[in-house]
Amino acid sequence: MELELKNVTKSYDDIIALNNVSFRLVPGVYGLLGSNGSGKTTLFRIISGVLKQTTGTVTHNREDIRANSDAFRSVLGFLPQDFSYYPDFTGMKFMLYIAALKGINKNLAKKRCLELLTLVGLEDVKNKKIKKYSGGMKQRLGIAQAMINDPEVLILDEPTVGLDPKERVRFRNLISSFSKNKIVILSTHIVSDIEYIADEILVLNKGILENRGPSSVLIETIRGYVWETEVENDKLDQMLMDHLISNQKHEGNRTVLRIISIEKPAPNAKQVHPTLEDLYLYYFREEAGR
C-alpha cells in the first residue's frame, strides 16, 4: 500500500499554498511539521479529496484518488482542522452518524463506536450533548470519528490541540497501536507529539517540502549548530537580538541561553546535542523573529 503525491501545486488567488510537492508514503506514522500558514491544511484537504489541486496528482496504490474517489474515501479517515459539531448531538450519536456515513452496518457501528470512545476516554460522557464537552473532549471525539472505518489512510490535522499531557500520552499510544499496516499522517506544531511516534517527519515550509526523514536523521542535519552559553543579564538583550534562541533559563544575575547558530555565538559557548525542537526553530526561524 502506498500514497503518492506528484508535483502537487495549489494556488489560491494570489498565494501559492503548495509548491510542487512530491512524496511517496508507505505504511507508517508521518508527522507533518510546519509553521502557521505553511500549507498543512491545504495538503490534507487535497489528499482527502475536498480541495482540488491546481496541478499534480495524488495516487493511492497507483490509482488517482479523484478518478476512484468512492473507493478511496471508503479507506480514508480524516480529522479536519476546525469545524463545529452539532451541539445537540451526543458524542455517541455523532459517532453513529459518521459511522452511517461510512457505510458501517448498524450493529457493528454501535460496538465499534463504543470501543473507540473508550479508547479516547470519552465513555463516561458519551451520552452527554456535545455542547457540554470541553475543547479537549471535542478533539478526542474528532480523533475517534476518523478511525471508525478502520481506515488504511488516516489523516489528522492538528489532532493534539487542546489535549492535556495525560491525553497526549493516551493519543500517542492509540496511534502507535493503530498504525500497523496503515498510513497515518498527522500535523502539529508541538514537536514532542511526533518526536516519539512518527517514523518519519515531513517538513513543510511555505508550501515547499523542505526535508523528510526519521527525526534522528533530521536532527543530525543541525549537529554542531546548537550552543549553550552563559551571559550576564546586562548583555542579554543584545544576545537576544543577535541570535536565534531556542531556550533561556535565568540563574541569579546570569542567564543560560540555548542558541542555534552556524558559527560559534560567543567565546564561552559550548556545543550541545540538538533536539527536534531546535530543528523546528532552525527551519522556521523567520517566524521566530529572525
Next chain:
Amino acid sequence: MKTIVKYEMEKIQQNKTFIGALVISLLVLAGILYIGFYQAQLYGIDRNGVEHYHQVVEKSTGEFNDQKVKEVLTNYIDHYQSDNVDNRSFDLFSWEIANTFIANGEDVYDQMNNAMKQGDKLTIDQISIKSIKEIGFAEFLEPLKVGSFVTWKDLYNVTSQIFLLISILVILVCCLVFSSDTSRNMNPLLLSTKLGRKQLTIAKIIAATFFSILVFLSIHALSLGAFFIYNGGFTGWDTSIQTNVSMELFKFPVELNQLHVFGLAVALQFIGLLAIVALTLYVSSTTRSPFSSLLIALGLFLLPKALTQLIKRGPIYHLLNLFPINNYPVKDFLTLMSTEKEFFFDNFMQNMILTMVVLVAITIIFNFAVYQRMKQYQET
C-alpha cells in the same frame, strides 16, 4: 440510507432557527384561522349569524335555476321585513345572491325600509330580478347546484394564506440543510466519508422533502379541522363553483364543484411546494451561510410576483404565471388558467396540467442539480 435520513431529520429538528420558526408559524396559523373562520363576515353583527346562515343554506340547497333564485330572494326580503331592525340576523348567503341578481342592489334596501316605515311590505314581484342566462352563468349537461358557499370562500381564502405561511416555513427549514453544514465547516469531514457525497445528498433531499410534506399536511389538516367546525361539516362540497357568487366566477368554463376546486388548489400547492423545496435546497447548496441562503431563496420565491408588476402581457408574463407565488390564491389560479390571455392554452385543465408538469420538472431539475453539485463539491 434510512439511518442517514433519520439523522438528517434530527439535525433539522434540533436547529434553533427551525424551533423558533415553528412556534411563530403556529401563532400565525392560529391568527389566520381565527380571522378566517371566527372573525369571518358570516358572524356579521351578532353571533346568531352562523346559525341563521346554516338555516338558510339548508332551505336553499339544490338545483340552481331562476325559480330557486326567486325563492331565496322571497325568503330574504320576507325575513328582512318581518323582524324588527335590531334583532334581525344578517343573512350573508341571500345578501350575496341579492347583490348578484337584483338589478339595482342598493335600492332594494331603501325600498324595503320605506315600505316598512309606512307599515307596508315590499313583495318579490315589485323587484326586477335578472335571469341566470342574463348574467351568463356557464351551462353544462347537468344543471348547476347551489349550497353553502360563503364558508367555502372563507376556506379558499384561508387555504391561500396558509400557502404563504407553509412556503416561508419550508424555505426557512430547507435553506439550512446544506448551508448550515457549510457554515459549520463540516463539509471536509462529511464529504470525505464513503457515503458523504451521493447518499448523504440524497438523504438530505429526502429528509427536507419529507419534512416539508409533513408541515404541509399538518397545517392543512388543522385548517380543515377548523373549517369543519365553522361550516358544520363539509356541507356545500358539491355546490358548483359557478354558483359561489362571492367568488364571481359565474362564467367559469369547467364543471367543478367546490370540493374539486379545493382539491385542485391543494394539489397545485403541493406540487408548488416540492418545487420550492428543490429550489431552496439548491440555493442552500451554493451558499456559505444560512442567512444569505434564506435571503436568496425568499427572493427567488417572490421574484415572479415582482416581475409581473413590470411585465403584464406576452409570453414572459404567461411564464411568470406558472410560478406558485402568482397562482396560489384560489380565485387567481381559477381565473388565470381559464383564459389564453393570461396563460398558455385556452383550456383550464390543459393549463393546470402544464403548470403541474413544469413544477414537477423544476423539482426534478433542481434536485438533480443539488446532487451533481454535492457529488463534485470542492472547498474554495
